[in-house]
Amino acid sequence: MKHLLIFIVLFLSVYTPQAQEKEAASADIYRQAYPKTSELVHTKLQVKFDFSKAWMYGKAWLTLQPHFYATDTLTLDAKGMDIKEVAIAKGNVTTALKYSYDNAQLFVKLDKVYSAKEKYTIYVSYVSKPNDLKATGSAAITDAKGLYFINPTGADKDKPTQIWTQGETEANSVWMPTIDKPNQKSTEEIYMTVPAKYVTLSNGLLINQQKNADGTRTDYWKMDLPHAPYLFFMGVGDFAIVKDQYKKMEVNYYVEKKYEPVAKKIFGHTPDMIGFYEKILGVPYQWPKYSQIVGRDYVSGAMENTTATLHQESAYQNARQLTDGNAWEETIAHELFHHWFGDLVTAESWSNLTVNESFANYSEYLWTEHEYGKDFADAHNFEDMQGYLQSGSEQKQLVRFYYADKEDMFDAVSYNKGGRILHMLRNYVGDDAFFKSLNNYLTTNKFKTGEADQLRLAFEDVTGEDLNWFWNQWYYGSGHPKLKIDYVYDDAHGNLQVIILQTQADKIFRLPINIDIYNGSNKSKHTVWLQNSTDTFTFSYSQHPDLVNVDAAKATLCEKTDNKTTENFVYQFTHAPNYLDRKEALDYFAAKGLKELAIGLNDPFARLRKQTIESLMESKFATDESIIKRVEEIAASENDKKTKAAALTFLGATGYSKYQTLFLKNADDSSYSVAGAALSGLTVLDPANGYSLAKKYAADAKGALGEAVLSGLITQGNEADYDVISNLFNQTSFGQEKVGMAFGIVKYLARVTDISKIKKSIDAVMAVRKSIPAQYRNMSDPAFKQAFDALGKAKGKEIDTYIKESLSQ
Numbered sequence: 001m002k003h004l005l006i007f008i009v010l011f012l013s014v015y016t017p018q019a020q021e022k023e024a025a026s027a028d029i030y031r032q033a034y035p036k037t038s039e040l041v042h043t044k045l046q047v048k049f050d051f052s053k054a055w056m057y058g059k060a061w062l063t064l065q066p067h068f069y070a071t072d073t074l075t076l077d078a079k080g081m082d083i084k085e086v087a088i089a090k091g092n093v094t095t096a097l098k099y100s101y102d103n104a105q106l107f108v109k110l111d112k113v114y115s116a117k118e119k120y121t122i123y124v125s126y127v128s129k130p131n132d133l134k135a136t137g138s139a140a141i142t143d144a145k146g147l148y149f150i151n152p153t154g155a156d157k158d159k160p161t162q163i164w165t166q167g168e169t170e171a172n173s174v175w176m177p178t179i180d181k182p183n184q185k186s187t188e189e190i191y192m193t194v195p196a197k198y199v200t201l202s203n204g205l206l207i208n209q210q211k212n213a214d215g216t217r218t219d220y221w222k223m224d225l226p227h228a229p230y231l232f233f234m235g236v237g238d239f240a241i242v243k244d245q246y247k248k249m250e251v252n253y254y255v256e257k258k259y260e261p262v263a264k265k266i267f268g269h270t271p272d273m274i275g276f277y278e279k280i281l282g283v284p285y286q287w288p289k290y291s292q293i294v295g296r297d298y299v300s301g302a303m304e305n306t307t308a309t310l311h312q313e314s315a316y317q318n319a320r321q322l323t324d325g326n327a328w329e330e331t332i333a334h335e336l337f338h339h340w341f342g343d344l345v346t347a348e349s350w351s352n353l354t355v356n357e358s359f360a361n362y363s364e365y366l367w368t369e370h371e372y373g374k375d376f377a378d379a380h381n382f383e384d385m386q387g388y389l390q391s392g393s394e395q396k397q398l399v400r401f402y403y404a405d406k407e408d409m410f411d412a413v414s415y416n417k418g419g420r421i422l423h424m425l426r427n428y429v430g431d432d433a434f435f436k437s438l439n440n441y442l443t444t445n446k447f448k449t450g451e452a453d454q455l456r457l458a459f460e461d462v463t464g465e466d467l468n469w470f471w472n473q474w475y476y477g478s479g480h481p482k483l484k485i486d487y488v489y490d491d492a493h494g495n496l497q498v499i500i501l502q503t504q505a506d507k508i509f510r511l512p513i514n515i516d517i518y519n520g521s522n523k524s525k526h527t528v529w530l531q532n533s534t535d536t537f538t539f540s541y542s543q544h545p546d547l548v549n550v551d552a553a554k555a556t557l558c559e560k561t562d563n564k565t566t567e568n569f570v571y572q573f574t575h576a577p578n579y580l581d582r583k584e585a586l587d588y589f590a591a592k593g594l595k596e597l598a599i600g601l602n603d604p605f606a607r608l609r610k611q612t613i614e615s616l617m618e619s620k621f622a623t624d625e626s627i628i629k630r631v632e633e634i635a636a637s638e639n640d641k642k643t644k645a646a647a648l649t650f651l652g653a654t655g656y657s658k659y660q661t662l663f664l665k666n667a668d669d670s671s672y673s674v675a676g677a678a679l680s681g682l683t684v685l686d687p688a689n690g691y692s693l694a695k696k697y698a699a700d701a702k703g704a705l706g707e708a709v710l711s712g713l714i715t716q717g718n719e720a721d722y723d724v725i726s727n728l729f730n731q732t733s734f735g736q737e738k739v740g741m742a743f744g745i746v747k748y749l750a751r752v753t754d755i756s757k758i759k760k761s762i763d764a765v766m767a768v769r770k771s772i773p774a775q776y777r778n779m780s781d782p783a784f785k786q787a788f789d790a791l792g793k794a795k796g797k798e799i800d801t802y803i804k805e806s807l808s809q
């Protein structure tokens with residue numbers, strides 16, 4: 001799963017861990033793996049939907065067996081259902097069973113004592129009412145409805161009618177009685193009866209479709225391989241099914257018809273990704289098909305339901321957005337990789353979520369490295385590491401047996417930190433051993449569950465090395481090293497000391513560290529072990545080294561202060577091979593205000609050229625003629641659209657009127673980034689023209705162009721622009737961009753006098769505010785309140801009251 005959190009965090013820039021009081025209440029409970037008394041074997045469902053009530057009528061036949069000890073009872077998870085009948089099914093004969101139900105679990109008395117592995121089939125007839133779940137009183141469950149009806153009555157003309165489900169963590173038991181735990185696995189059949197105008201998607205293969213006399217159709221989906229209940233999925237709606245394939249296997253993309261022409265541009269790398277992951281893992285994709293579907297108003301980022309991945313609307317990108325790069329490609333890779341780590345071998349408990357999510361996170365690195373090169377992947381690695389370092393999670397272990405809520409496991413430790421730990425492990429054992437160990441873990445545990453120790457055993461088996469030290473400090477321990485690195489050269493004796501301090505509190509890490517020593521054209525490579533609060537390593541030299549590069553592979557998860565000289569960093573930029581070698585040098589030049597920073601304008605990697613332009617724009621060299629000249633060249637000839645946009649923004653900041661033609665020429669570029677930067681520059685030089693172009697482009701403006709258009713209209717526009725502005729806002733699908741726009745709208749409303757229009761826009765902004773998932777809303781709400789307070793003060797009592805009432809809802 002990938003959380004919506006990533007977007008909200010980007011927008012708010014600071015992540016404040018939430019719900020501290022909640023943790024105090026229940027974080028002291030030891031979260032054991034769920035005891036396995038009974039085992040699911042097979043799940044057969046017949047379902048049909050009542051769209052007007054948002055109910056689902058279900059019949060379930062569950063085949064189970066006692067795990068080891070004989071038993072005559074069975075407990076099923078079944079949340080908020082109306083239970084009609086519970087029976088034991090033998091052939092076509094059903095016999096009613098005694099049961100009790102507490103609105104969360106169904107306690108069944110079986111017809112006899114069943115011994116270990118003796119199978120029986122339970123029949124349950126029920127009604128699911130996901131929207132009534134609030135009544136059960138659990139706060140967590142309101143965001144875990146399991147089954148979601150989107151615009152079920154069609155009342156909203158701008159939104160299609162859809163049904164989708166979201167199981168993880170334990171919400172599928174809202175729409176099917178099951179043992180809703182990650183350490184259960186079941187094969188599956190679902191008969192879904194839907195209005196004939198809709199298509200359906202579920203796990204496994206579509207075996208047949210039967211038209212019914214009442215205008216409905218029954219689709220029969222079958223999954224012959226066992227998988228965990230949280231991975232069960234149903235999707236219903238008016239989708240185009242864009243067909244692709246990997247070898248002879250079906251690969252499908254379910255998108256709204258508007259996106260049919262670009263579906264392959266968004267998802268088209270999927271077959272290559274399957275092939276790539278098969279190759280590095282040495283384990284074939286095990287499932288019978290792979291489909292991906294985009295759901296409206298999805299409550300998370302994306303979810304790896306087996307063979308039926310669900311994405312949120314941010315996956316939708318038009319051809320112009322895609323010229324800036326596919327913003328969803330890493331998520332596509334992430335969910336696919338779960339089909340090995342998560343779906344094939346499943347975390348035994350939420351405490352061991354790392355064996356799902358750290359791998360899915362690291363798969364983004366693996367795909368990016370393969371497809372776009374090591375610089376791209378290392379940039380991704382660095383950003384993800386920052387995500388962890390800024391998350392305030394130093395106290396949390398990767399494998400955590402104490403947490404307040406299982407949803408809390410889906411955090412920057414399980415994802416970002418876990419992915420970086422795998423990267424370190426790969427760097428330590430080497431590529432061959434790393435991938436052989438993953439193969440070993442997958443083949444040993446496939447169609448079963450895994451925990452972190454099974455991963456350790458798989459690595460120990462392959463490498464022949466005891467790896468408890470690594471697991472104890474990284475999987476079962478918390479925090480990370482904070483290194484201070486100093487160098488003492490003694491040229492008289494040709495003696496170098498590298499002194500490394502571990503400055504973090506309360507523990508010392510055992511760390512293998514690569515040190516490369518550069519001397520002229522020679523480079524000698526060394527590996528040393530840190531294991532004390534201060535470690536000193538001595539090297540001899542005949543000629544003063546040009547550079548001593550500690551952590552040469554740039555793979556260590558740490559914070560560091562590296563006391564190199566400017567000359568060292570210049571040498572490092574030009575000679576050391578990694579993205580981070582160059583980025584560290586550029587960051588140093590920028591922080592010290594050194595003109596050496598300009599060498600980054602010629603970096604082979606576009607993202608570092610872009611970073612350099614942005615740093616220079618903030619520096620005293622922003623008016624330096626030689627630098628401006630080089631940025632002009634980049635603006636004219638750069639292929640990377642975002643870097644070109646950065647160059648245009650840099651030139652715009654000079655305020656030189658000579659760039660007017662350049663901006664005009666680029667304002668209708670196919671890239672929203674380039675067009676947006678050009679329009680912003682033009683608006684400064686020629687406000688009237690900028691304003692009229694903003695109105696012209698408003699019909700098709702996303703990303704940076706959307707921001708430029710909106711800011712042009714909001715700062716210069718008047719009440720007559722209301723429709724253009726609100727259309728632009730309404731057309732933007734929910735996400736970070738829309739949240740940003742919402743604040744612009746609130747500002748603009750101060751200049752609108754029509755009360756009904758103001759109220760309509762307040763409603764639209766409130767809808768965005770409420771779309772932010774409840775668990776993150778305490779981060780965004782203060783900003784909304786502040787913006788609205790200002791508007792209320794400006795517009796007087798009626799609007800102020802309207803705002804206060806809306807905010808309280």
Ligand SMILES: [Zn+2]
Pocket residue numbers: 001002334335338356357360361
């Ligand atoms: Zn995931």
